[in-house]
Amino acid sequence: MTDRIASRRTLFDLDLLRTMVMVADCGSFTTAAARLHSTQSTVSQQIRRLEDMAGRPLLVRANRDVHPTDAGHALLGIARQMLALNDQMREVLAGATVAVTVRLGVPEDFVSRRTSTLLGRFTRRHPHVKLEVTSGLSRDLAQAFDHGDLDLVLVKQRRASRPAVACWPEPMRWIDSARTPRLQEDPVPLVTFPARGLYRDELIAAVETLDRRWRISFTSSSLSGIQEAVADGMGISLLPARAVTRAHRVLGVRQGLPVLDSFEIALLHRPAAEPMVLELASDFVRLLDHETR
Structure with missing residues (x-):
């Protein structure tokens, strides 16, 4: 009975939950460590601590990839909610006045002056909007989008490999x-x-x-x-x-x-996207239509 009461009182560390989410999203301890500006050994130790707290394995460590167990999947959904609430509390306590956040993902070769100019114009039109921009491999961006961590993404893909809002050929x-x-x-x-x-x-x-x-x-x-x-x-x-x-x-x-000629640039957002997401998507459509003429 004492063990049951103790387990009910377990307080999960948000830093450990954030590490768990990052490893699951990246599918790799090494990539997660780089994203968290940490070391692979530290990330492994944090996952072990979280698994000790949970009392069961949360990740399956294969040769190349890392996958959540059934318990890990259950924990991830709640962990994302807890981390989002924590971020919301931080903004409220800081007196934040941001009304809308747009989470954008773009490949590394799109992080350039043209993209910065486009985003600069967008933020000047909408100073109340907070832009969170993530760059990286298309595989990771698509995965983050599928997990609900990004609202709008540009990805490289094989032609017609998944539905998209708009597509352009990638020479x-x-x-x-x-x-x-x-x-x-x-x-x-x-x-x-x-x-x-x-x-x-x-x-x-x-x-x-x-x-x-x-x-x-x-x-x-x-x-x-x-x-x-x-x-x-x-x-x-x-x-x-x-x-x-x-x-x-x-x-x-x-x-x-x-x-x-089998590759394309694809723009993805959800059908019920926020108006600000739709507007930013339109900006990228105009930019890429002009560049690929």
């Missing part, structure tokens, strides 16, 4: 280092996003159609990491045209590599 480029090209090496070194990352399968399949041996020489979840690795001569890669720099050599049909 792709094969790239090598301009200074120290590596295409002719055997096996061909490849610079890629992690497993299940966009463009990875197409990159490998194209090299195999050349009847060439290949090896993964560098993997990164960061666009800038991929760009720099290719520029520094670590291997060839496949990236959107907008991500090509002067340090890259563009490859193509002369080298036997195919033209890829």
Whole structure:
């Protein structure tokens, strides 16, 4: 009986709950640690403490991914509500006057002057709106959107892989280092996003159609990491045209590599989105319509 009473009095630490939500959303302790500006060992310790408090496992640790258990799924729904209430209390106590929050997700290569200019105009029109902008891999942004953590997202995807408010073609480029090209090496070194990352399968399949041996020489979840690795001569890669720099050599049909037109930029929001979300979505539609003409 004493143990039951003690368990009823357990107070869950919000920091531990926030860590649990981040690990579940990222599907990885390493990625979650980076997002939380912490270390993987600290994140693992926090999850163990939370599981000790809960009295049962909350995450299944597989070789590549981390998945919530049934108890973990149940806890996540309540944890998100508790964290949202905590944020609401903080804003109230701080005397916040923000009436609406718009949570936007964009890929790394969209974090640029054009996006900043668009968002600047939007906030000047609506000074009462709070913008929360998240950048990262499209896979992570789509997952956050599906979990209800983002209101509006731009993602890269294979054409027609999921319904979208609007879509635009995403031109792709094969790239090598301009200074120290590596295409002719055997096996061909490849610079890629992690497993299940966009463009990875197409990159490998194209090299195999050349009847060439290949090896993964560098993997990164960061666009800038991929760009720099290719520029520094670590291997060839496949990236959107907008991500090509002067340090890259563009490859193509002369080298036997195919033209890829199977990717698109997709804009996603929910059918019952807030008016401010719909207005910001319209701003992005106009921007991308102009840029892809």
